[in-house]
Amino acid sequence: MFFMSRRTLQTLPNTDGPPPTVAIVGPTAAGKSAVAMALASLVTGQIVNADALQLYRGMDIGTAKPSARDRDLVQHHCFDLWEVAERGTLAEFQQHARDALSTVVHAGAVPLLVGGSPLYVRSVVDELAIPPSDPVVRARLEREAAERGGPAMHDRLSRMDPSSGNAIDRRNVRRVIRALEVVEIAGSYTARLPAPTSWCPTLWLGVDRPRADLDQRVTERVQTMWDMGLVAEVEQLRACGLATAPTASKAIGYQEVLMFLDGELTQTEAQAAMGAATRKLARRQQRNFRQDKRITWLGADSVAHATELVRKWETRQA
Secondary structure: OOOOOHHHHHHOOOOOOOOOEEEEEOOOOOOHHHHHHHHHHHHOEEEEEOOHHHHEOOOOOOOOOOOHHHHHHOOEEOOOOEOOOOOOOHHHHHHHHHHHHHHHHHOOOEEEEEEOOHHHHHHHHEOOOOOOOOHHHHHHHHHHHHHHOHHHHHHHHHHHOHHHHHHOOOOOHHHHHHHHHHHHHHOOOOOOOOOOOEOOOEEEEEOOOOHHHHHHHHHHHHHHHHHHOHHHHHHHHHOOOHHHOOOHHHOOOHHHHHHHHOOOOOHHHHHHHHHHHHHHHHHHHHHHHHOOOOOEEOOOOHHHHHHHHHHHHHHHHO
């Protein structure tokens, strides 16, 4: 069976090429991590994170980061790469994650790439050219956005690159700024992901739930996070620069708790806003992943189904 031992790996051709990978994807709160944990014990797997916010140190409760117990049971990779005040980039993550995939394969294990962002998952397993970045240009554009407002920046983008202006929601100021940055550096910006071309052999497995079930899980998750100490976590991170962090401050949960701490929302309002934002995110993730026909959606007994698919896929890779 492929990946099951160092001896097996040594007998296979092209083991130094792009590492065969199992991608476990789906909307937030669907249960991807639970499936990955169970699958890892059955197929000798290790987990590689593709959740953008779990890359930040200290953002544990609000991102549903794996517990210390889970990390003791199964080896995890690509967590806690950056301080909360840093701006991690997709290009940096891509390199970290691909290195982790190779590390897992050479250890004789199956890489289980787990995440809910199509962009972050695809940046690892697909041929995805990441547009250039310039921190000086980005900082200037952010200052201009703070002074002039998001709509004015979107108007500028529409003049400079009409196709991107049409494709990007004018309310998404962060994405507008990124598009302007790329247009200024490279001359144009593609607002949509290209047709997928695999960088490495990948088995795509999808975890999802009926809408009502998913909504209930989101509600329960929000309450659990508050009960576990999300407010205290945010207070601690605010001392480390969370409130002005370019990425972390906009994260669902952290943004609402910051508003609660500043007196802009009551606890009930903050929890409701957090739940609404999470459900909206889950809907968007469902739509995006459902468009990718490479994904096999797991049945009710998701772990057994996933194990069967991985076993068959390993045999084909050998």
